[in-house]
Amino acid sequence: MSTPFDTLGPDLVTTDPDLVASYARDETALGVSGGAGPVAVVSPRTTADVAAVLAIAHEHRVPVVVRGAGSGLSGAASAPEGSVVLSTRRLTRVLEVDPDERLAVVQPGVVTGDLRAAVAEVGLFYPPDPGSVAFSTIGGNVATNAGGMCCVKYGVTGDFVLGLEVVLADGTVTRTGRRTAKGVAGYDLTALLVGSEGTLGVVTEITLRLLPAPAPARTLVATFPGLAAAGAAVAAVTRAGLDLSMLEIMDRTTLDAVDELTGMGLGADGTPAAMLLAQCDGEDAPAVLERMAALCEDAGAEDVVAADDAAEGEALLEARRQALPALERLGDWVLDDVCVPRGRVVELLEAVERVAEQEALTIGVFGHAGDGNMHPTIVHDAADPASVAAATRAFDAITAAALELGGTITGEHGVGRLKRDWLARELDPGAMAMSRAVKGALDPLGILNPGAVLA
Amino acid sequence: MSTPFDTLGPDLVTTDPDLVASYARDETALGVSGGAGPVAVVSPRTTADVAAVLAIAHEHRVPVVVRGAGSGLSGAASAPEGSVVLSTRRLTRVLEVDPDERLAVVQPGVVTGDLRAAVAEVGLFYPPDPGSVAFSTIGGNVATNAGGMCCVKYGVTGDFVLGLEVVLADGTVTRTGRRTAKGVAGYDLTALLVGSEGTLGVVTEITLRLLPAPAPARTLVATFPGLAAAGAAVAAVTRAGLDLSMLEIMDRTTLDAVDELTGMGLGADGTPAAMLLAQCDGEDAPAVLERMAALCEDAGAEDVVAADDAAEGEALLEARRQALPALERLGDWVLDDVCVPRGRVVELLEAVERVAEQEALTIGVFGHAGDGNMHPTIVHDAADPASVAAATRAFDAITAAALELGGTITGEHGVGRLKRDWLARELDPGAMAMSRAVKGALDPLGILNPGAVLA
Known part of the structure; x- marks a missing residue:
C-alpha cells in the first residue's frame, strides 16, 4: 500500500x-x-x-x-x-x-x-x-x-x-x-x-x-489494621511536614497478591488492611523516620519496621515494586489513575472497596499516598463480556468518586483516549473552550493525535 | 466624560x-x-x-x-x-x-x-x-x-x-x-x-x-577582591550542590552606594569587587555554610563572615536589601532584569563594567547569583536627554549581552511594554507564531492588555 x-x-x-x-x-x-x-x-x-x-x-x-x-x-x-x-x-x-x-x-x-x-x-x-x-x-x-x-x-x-x-x-x-x-x-x-x-x-x-x-534514602514500612488508621498516619505525617522522598500505600488486596507472588510473608499474622512505605533522602533521615515511626504508632500501626541499611530498604521496597506484577497475575487488569486531596485518600479507598463488593470484582489499590494519587487496579476477565462490563462500571464509579472527593480524573497517566469523555466532567465549559481554542490555534487542521485529550 | x-x-x-x-x-x-x-x-x-x-x-x-x-x-x-x-x-x-x-x-x-x-x-x-x-x-x-x-x-x-x-x-x-x-x-x-x-x-x-x-535560616557573607574570584566561588558552590536557600551577589558600585547610605563600613579597607550573601535553611545549615566558607576561601575570598545568630544574619542581609534604595539615591535609575547561565554571571558583570565605562554611567549590579538572574541598575539623569539616550543604549547593550551569553531578556520582571521589541530577538519565529496564535485564540478582539508582551 x-x-x-x-x-x-x-x-x-x-x-x-x-x-x-x-x-x-x-x-x-x-x-x-x-x-x-x-x-x-x-x-x-x-x-x-x-x-x-x-x-x-x-x-x-x-x-x-x-x-x-x-x-x-x-x-x-x-x-x-x-x-x-x-x-x-x-x-x-x-x-x-x-x-x-x-x-x-x-x-x-x-x-x-x-x-x-x-x-x-x-x-x-x-x-x-x-x-x-x-x-x-x-x-x-x-x-x-x-x-x-x-x-x-x-x-x-x-x-x-x-x-x-x-x-x-x-x-x-x-x-x-x-x-x-x-x-x-x-x-x-x-x-x-x-x-x-x-x-x-x-x-x-x-x-x-x-x-x-541526594543522600542514599532510608526506608520505613508500617502496617495498619484498618484503612482509617493508615489515613490518620498519612495525615499526621503530612501535617508534621516531614521531609519524605516517598510515601506509598498498598491495600490488603494488593498485599495479598504481592504475598502470593513473592512469598514475602506480608500476611503471616493475617494480611494488614494497609501498608505504608516511606523513604527519606535528607541528611537527617534517621531522625525524620524516627518521627514518622512515632506518628504511625500513635495512629495505630500494627508493625513499624525501619530498614537497617540500603539493601534491607530495597527489599522492603520490592513489595511495592511488585504491586502491579502481582495484581497482573490474577487476570486481565485495568489500572485507574486518580488523585484526590491527601486527606481524602481513605474515603477513596473505602469507595473502591464498596465498588469491588458491588461488582464482585477484585480491585487492588496502591499508589502515592503523599500526593493522594492512587492506582485502583481492576482485575477482570477480558474474554467475558459481562466481566468487562462490570470492570467498565467499576472504572467509571471509581473515577466519579475521585471527582466527588474534590480530585482529578488523572494524576499522572494522562487523559488520552481512555478518559477524553471525562475531561468535560472535570473542567468547566470555560476551561474546555480555552483548551479547544488552544488546540485549534496550534493545530488548525487537527492532524496531531486527533481524538486524544479532547473528544 | x-x-x-x-x-x-x-x-x-x-x-x-x-x-x-x-x-x-x-x-x-x-x-x-x-x-x-x-x-x-x-x-x-x-x-x-x-x-x-x-x-x-x-x-x-x-x-x-x-x-x-x-x-x-x-x-x-x-x-x-x-x-x-x-x-x-x-x-x-x-x-x-x-x-x-x-x-x-x-x-x-x-x-x-x-x-x-x-x-x-x-x-x-x-x-x-x-x-x-x-x-x-x-x-x-x-x-x-x-x-x-x-x-x-x-x-x-x-x-x-x-x-x-x-x-x-x-x-x-x-x-x-x-x-x-x-x-x-x-x-x-x-x-x-x-x-x-x-x-x-x-x-x-x-x-x-x-x-x-523551614528551619530559621543561617547567613554567610563573603567578599572578593575581583569578579572572577566571586564567580569561581559561585561555580564551586553550585557544583558542590550545597543546599542554599539564598545566594546573592552585589558588585563594587552597589556596595559603595550601600556603604554611603547605611554607613555599614563595607568599604573600610577598600570596597571589595563583589560580595556574596548566602543563606541555608536546612537542618544541617552550620555544616553547609562551613563548606561554603571553605569554597569561598579556596576561590580567593578576602573575608568570610558567618552570622552568629538570626539577628546578625538580618543585619548582614540588610546590605542586600538596601541595594536598590542605595542606588536610587544616586539619581534616576532603570533596573534591568536579565538571566544568564550560572557559569556566565562573571562575563555579564564584566560586560556591564565595559558598558558603564563606554557610556560614562554609573551601573550597579546586584542579583541572584545562584540563578544567574542579575539586575544591572543604570543611574542617569532623566531630565537630560543625552543622559537618557546613554542609559537607553546601556540598557540595550546589557540586554543584548545577556542574550549573547545564552541568557534571557527577563528573569523575573516580565516583558511588558519595556521589552516587547526584544521578545523576537530571544524567541525564534516558530515560538513567536505560537505565542501570537495562543493570544489570538484566547483574546480574539485583542482587548486584554494590548501592546504588552507581544508588540
Missing part, C-alpha cells in the same frame, strides 16, 4: 502490516482501539526527518500519533484509522549533561531509567521515576507529564523541563523555554506542551533541570 | 482625571508611557464584577489593563490610550488556608508579604519573595511569574500555583488547575496564564501550594 510518506524512503517508513499492527496500540486496556489502525510507521533519525514527516502529514491531512515506548496507560498512543505512527525509537541520544549548569539535553526516545543513570554518573539526579521508568521514554514522560514515587518531595516531569525543541503541526521546527535557571520571556509554551499528549506538537529535544544527587 | 462602564455605578468606576492619571503607569522608567492614558479605573469587589467589566469591554472593544500594586518594572501595567484600568485593590481576601492539604486560596489583591505572614501563622511557608514583597500583590506576582531571593532553592511563583479562577476576554468565568498535589487532566492552562501579564485573562482567585515552614 502506498502512502504520502513513501518519499521519505524505506529506511524511515514501513507499511509492513505486521509491523504496523504492532505499533497500533499502547498498553491501555478496556477496549481503547485504533479500529482499522494506522497505515504506516515512520521512524525518524533527526529533527529534520520529523519536520519532513509533519510537513507531509500537514499537506495530506494525515493524523500523526507520536509514540515512545508504547507503555502508556490512557490510549494516547492508540493510533486511529488512517494515521501514521511517528516512533521516537531512533531518537535516543543524550546530547549533553552539564554539571555546572545542572542540566541535560536529550532526545525524546531516551529511556528514562537510562537518563537517570547517565546523569547519576556525574553526581546528578533526575528525580521523576514513573512505574515504567525502566522502559518508558523521556518523550513519553514529557507528553503525559509523568510522575512517580518521587513526586511527594520532588514534583513531576514538568517541574524539570526547562525547554523543548518541538516540531509544530505544519513542520516548523521551533524552540521553547531556556537553559537558564529562571526566565519569563513570553508565554510558558514549554509548560503548555508538557502533558499535551502529542496533540500540540512533536517534541524532538528536551532540556532538563537536574539536582545534586 | 462618560464611558461604557458607567452602568457599573460610581462605587466601582471612577473617571476623575487626577485619580485616573495616578493609575496610568507602573514603576517602569525609560519612557514607557501610556500616551493620553486610560479613560477610567474600575475597582471590582467580586469576581462577578470583574466578569461584568470584561463583558462591557468586550462588547465595546475597550482595552483592559489589570493592575495590582502598580509596582511592576516592565510596563505591563502602563495603560494605553482609551483603556480601562482594572484595579485589584479591593480583592484582598485570604479565602482559605488549609494546613492538611498545605494550600491557600487567595484573591489577587493580597499583598504577597501579608500572604506569607498569614500562612506562617499556621506553620506554613509561601517561598516566593520578590524584592517588592512588602507591597506587590500576589496577582501581580502571578501575572509576571515573579521570583525573588528564594528561587535558588524553591523556584518561582508559578511553581506554587495549583489553580486559578480567571475571567476570560468575553467575561466568561472559569477555573483552571486543581487542589490536588498532582493532576494532568488536559492542557496546563494554569501555567499558560501564569506570567502572561494580563494578556490572556484576568485572574480573580489563586490556589497556592504551600510548604512546611
Whole structure:
C-alpha cells in the first residue's frame, strides 16, 4: 500500500502490516482501539526527518500519533484509522549533561531509567521515576507529564523541563523555554506542551533541570489494621511536614497478591488492611523516620519496621515494586489513575472497596499516598463480556468518586483516549473552550493525535 | 466624560482625571508611557464584577489593563490610550488556608508579604519573595511569574500555583488547575496564564501550594577582591550542590552606594569587587555554610563572615536589601532584569563594567547569583536627554549581552511594554507564531492588555 510518506524512503517508513499492527496500540486496556489502525510507521533519525514527516502529514491531512515506548496507560498512543505512527525509537541520544549548569539535553526516545543513570554518573539526579521508568521514554514522560514515587518531595516531569525543541503541526521546527535557571520571556509554551499528549506538537529535544544527587534514602514500612488508621498516619505525617522522598500505600488486596507472588510473608499474622512505605533522602533521615515511626504508632500501626541499611530498604521496597506484577497475575487488569486531596485518600479507598463488593470484582489499590494519587487496579476477565462490563462500571464509579472527593480524573497517566469523555466532567465549559481554542490555534487542521485529550 | 462602564455605578468606576492619571503607569522608567492614558479605573469587589467589566469591554472593544500594586518594572501595567484600568485593590481576601492539604486560596489583591505572614501563622511557608514583597500583590506576582531571593532553592511563583479562577476576554468565568498535589487532566492552562501579564485573562482567585515552614535560616557573607574570584566561588558552590536557600551577589558600585547610605563600613579597607550573601535553611545549615566558607576561601575570598545568630544574619542581609534604595539615591535609575547561565554571571558583570565605562554611567549590579538572574541598575539623569539616550543604549547593550551569553531578556520582571521589541530577538519565529496564535485564540478582539508582551 502506498502512502504520502513513501518519499521519505524505506529506511524511515514501513507499511509492513505486521509491523504496523504492532505499533497500533499502547498498553491501555478496556477496549481503547485504533479500529482499522494506522497505515504506516515512520521512524525518524533527526529533527529534520520529523519536520519532513509533519510537513507531509500537514499537506495530506494525515493524523500523526507520536509514540515512545508504547507503555502508556490512557490510549494516547492508540493510533486511529488512517494515521501514521511517528516512533521516537531512533531518537535516543543524550546530547549533553552539564554539571555546572545542572542540566541535560536529550532526545525524546531516551529511556528514562537510562537518563537517570547517565546523569547519576556525574553526581546528578533526575528525580521523576514513573512505574515504567525502566522502559518508558523521556518523550513519553514529557507528553503525559509523568510522575512517580518521587513526586511527594520532588514534583513531576514538568517541574524539570526547562525547554523543548518541538516540531509544530505544519513542520516548523521551533524552540521553547531556556537553559537558564529562571526566565519569563513570553508565554510558558514549554509548560503548555508538557502533558499535551502529542496533540500540540512533536517534541524532538528536551532540556532538563537536574539536582545534586541526594543522600542514599532510608526506608520505613508500617502496617495498619484498618484503612482509617493508615489515613490518620498519612495525615499526621503530612501535617508534621516531614521531609519524605516517598510515601506509598498498598491495600490488603494488593498485599495479598504481592504475598502470593513473592512469598514475602506480608500476611503471616493475617494480611494488614494497609501498608505504608516511606523513604527519606535528607541528611537527617534517621531522625525524620524516627518521627514518622512515632506518628504511625500513635495512629495505630500494627508493625513499624525501619530498614537497617540500603539493601534491607530495597527489599522492603520490592513489595511495592511488585504491586502491579502481582495484581497482573490474577487476570486481565485495568489500572485507574486518580488523585484526590491527601486527606481524602481513605474515603477513596473505602469507595473502591464498596465498588469491588458491588461488582464482585477484585480491585487492588496502591499508589502515592503523599500526593493522594492512587492506582485502583481492576482485575477482570477480558474474554467475558459481562466481566468487562462490570470492570467498565467499576472504572467509571471509581473515577466519579475521585471527582466527588474534590480530585482529578488523572494524576499522572494522562487523559488520552481512555478518559477524553471525562475531561468535560472535570473542567468547566470555560476551561474546555480555552483548551479547544488552544488546540485549534496550534493545530488548525487537527492532524496531531486527533481524538486524544479532547473528544 | 462618560464611558461604557458607567452602568457599573460610581462605587466601582471612577473617571476623575487626577485619580485616573495616578493609575496610568507602573514603576517602569525609560519612557514607557501610556500616551493620553486610560479613560477610567474600575475597582471590582467580586469576581462577578470583574466578569461584568470584561463583558462591557468586550462588547465595546475597550482595552483592559489589570493592575495590582502598580509596582511592576516592565510596563505591563502602563495603560494605553482609551483603556480601562482594572484595579485589584479591593480583592484582598485570604479565602482559605488549609494546613492538611498545605494550600491557600487567595484573591489577587493580597499583598504577597501579608500572604506569607498569614500562612506562617499556621506553620506554613509561601517561598516566593520578590524584592517588592512588602507591597506587590500576589496577582501581580502571578501575572509576571515573579521570583525573588528564594528561587535558588524553591523556584518561582508559578511553581506554587495549583489553580486559578480567571475571567476570560468575553467575561466568561472559569477555573483552571486543581487542589490536588498532582493532576494532568488536559492542557496546563494554569501555567499558560501564569506570567502572561494580563494578556490572556484576568485572574480573580489563586490556589497556592504551600510548604512546611523551614528551619530559621543561617547567613554567610563573603567578599572578593575581583569578579572572577566571586564567580569561581559561585561555580564551586553550585557544583558542590550545597543546599542554599539564598545566594546573592552585589558588585563594587552597589556596595559603595550601600556603604554611603547605611554607613555599614563595607568599604573600610577598600570596597571589595563583589560580595556574596548566602543563606541555608536546612537542618544541617552550620555544616553547609562551613563548606561554603571553605569554597569561598579556596576561590580567593578576602573575608568570610558567618552570622552568629538570626539577628546578625538580618543585619548582614540588610546590605542586600538596601541595594536598590542605595542606588536610587544616586539619581534616576532603570533596573534591568536579565538571566544568564550560572557559569556566565562573571562575563555579564564584566560586560556591564565595559558598558558603564563606554557610556560614562554609573551601573550597579546586584542579583541572584545562584540563578544567574542579575539586575544591572543604570543611574542617569532623566531630565537630560543625552543622559537618557546613554542609559537607553546601556540598557540595550546589557540586554543584548545577556542574550549573547545564552541568557534571557527577563528573569523575573516580565516583558511588558519595556521589552516587547526584544521578545523576537530571544524567541525564534516558530515560538513567536505560537505565542501570537495562543493570544489570538484566547483574546480574539485583542482587548486584554494590548501592546504588552507581544508588540
